[in-house]
Amino acid sequence: MTSPVSTSATPAQAIVIMGVSGSGKTETSLGVARRLGFRHIEADHFHSAENVVRMQAGTPLTDTDRIEWLDRLRLEMQKAVQDGTGFVLSCSALRRSYRDRLRDAVPGLRFAHLSVDYETALQRVGERADHYMPTSLVKSQFDTLESPKGEPGVLWVDASKACEAVVEEVCAWMHAPIPSSEMAALIGLASKMPDAPSPRKEPPLTSEPIYNNRMAQRFDTLTDSLMAVLMAFMVGAVFVNVVLRYAFGSGWAGAEELSRLAFVWLIFVGVASSMRRGELMCFTLIRDKFPRIAHRLIDSVSALLIATGSGLSAWGAWYQMQFGWQNASPVVGYPLAIAMLPVLVSMIALAMLALVQLINTWRTERAVPPALANVTAD
Ligand SMILES: Nc1ncnc2c1ncn2[C@@H]1O[C@H](COP(=O)(O)OP(=O)(O)OP(=O)(O)O)[C@@H](O)[C@H]1O
Ligand SMILES: O=C(O)[C@H](O)[C@@H](O)[C@H](O)[C@H](O)CO
Structure with a gap:
């Protein structure tokens, strides 16, 4: 030591x-x-x-x-x-x-x-x-x-x-x-040394945020708050369960099931939130090898592919929900559809965001992305 x-x-x-x-x-x-x-x-x-x-x-x-x-x-x-x-x-x-x-x-x-x-x-x-x-x-x-x-x-x-x-x-x-x-x-x-960059408040993004207006702020507040509540719930439930196990010899089986449910929600709320911020998917590796003139076309194709993929996933989630209403979770007994709901909502959000991205591709003068992807290696 x-x-x-x-x-x-x-x-x-x-x-x-x-x-x-x-x-x-x-x-x-x-x-x-x-x-x-x-x-x-x-x-x-x-x-x-x-x-x-x-x-x-x-x-x-x-x-x-x-x-x-x-x-x-x-x-x-x-x-x-x-x-x-x-x-x-x-x-x-x-x-x-x-x-x-x-x-x-x-x-x-x-x-x-x-x-x-x-x-x-x-x-x-x-x-x-x-x-x-x-x-x-x-x-x-x-x-x-x-x-x-x-x-x-x-x-x-x-x-x-x-x-x-x-x-x-x-x-x-x-x-x-x-x-x-x-x-x-x-x-x-x-x-x-000249030209020191001034410190930026925001961390570098993988690409530009998809949209930035009052609605975006509300969307961020909603998703951030939801994620904080879900995280707090998961930590609380696991903590209570551990305390019960140690203090009284048996835990609350529902805690595990509910924190798993909260985890599913957390992931999908996070997916929608990071997509809005431009941090989820960014296909620039191949695009940047092409001349700038082709960038819009390639970006449009990838936005369309994301929209289609997300739409199909939303459709799948909708079907799963139909079955989920009749099936209850084994311990707490909540309808399993509740576990598929975040998939449905987040995939619809992703599809819509991809369409907004598609529109932005053709509507705005394009700026150079502020930073490339951060890749975790260690
Ligand atoms: N003083 C040391 N003696 C023996 N092994 C070491 C020592 N320091 C690091 N190592 C081992 O050597 C390997 C490389 O170490 P580390 O990843 O810290 O190097 P690095 O300089 O950061 O490399 P890179 O720049 O490629 O990331 C690791 O497996 C690490 O456990
Ligand atoms: O300056 C460089 O060539 C790089 O920083 C490398 O040193 C790598 O990052 C590193 O070695 C990989 O771990």
Whole structure:
């Protein structure tokens, strides 16, 4: 188990754990964040779908591929600063220009470089399951890496040692003040970069919201409230059940059945809500390979396909409901149609939203989507 960091001074609030793939950034970042009570930001989750596909196919990312990704990370770091939480960003930050871009968003940002040799990185990436990064790209990571030696506010860590020791070293360094000469250089570096993006309140979307007006706000309020109530109900029911089991030796069987029902509702209300916000389905991967002139046509086809698919699902749900009225759930005895109702409503909502999207495709001047999909990899 880890021991507390020896010094009692307030730690620096912002750090990037950098290094090549397999150096142990994610693991170290999670450890440091846990120890210092900071937010862990995983840069891998901010790559566009296109970047992930490139890496999966064994193609190293270029500077251009990384620019939007870095900008999303800048916004995420600024959000943490605004929220007043310290953060640990796990990010390769291989080139000097990438690091300067990040420094520019958060003056005083520190970096801990996890240094490993090629064989160690290769072995760790090779042994890691369920990750998109192939071992064939490890070499290119070393080729791209520009050493941060000599840059202000950088800790050099030998990351071939045990993860706990690496975390310990980083945490101790976070408590140590940076010499004032180095700090001045750090702040100076940050102010050199132009065009810092201003922090945005909304998280990046996979595409544009389908519509944005008073009705959209009401729709969001309705779905958000419904989801909060359903979630609270599920937590409450499970909690009561556990307490009853422990305190009285037998639980309330209905709790399980009703929380399952609430879960079904939660999923389908969430589906309709995220579709409105433009976060549910976004078919840009193939579309973006075509000239812009073809985009409207391709978008229209996908909107029509979504509308048709959702319409068919609504129809199916309607049939299921017919049977559901006659059948009761085994424990509480509610008509099973109630479990199909959210499917029906949400599929009708999806079909309608897809049609609105279709109309928007032809009605509005199209803006470039604000951000590409966030892909969860770790
Ligand atoms: N210090 C360490 N000693 C031994 N194994 C480690 C150490 N740090 C990390 N690992 C292991 O190496 C693998 C890669 O670690 P991790 O995912 O943290 O690396 P990463 O630098 O974030 O890689 P990527 O950039 O590809 O996401 C994981 O299986 C992890 O458990
Ligand atoms: O700059 C890069 O090339 C990327 O950030 C990579 O480092 C990957 O994201 C990571 O290694 C996959 O886990």
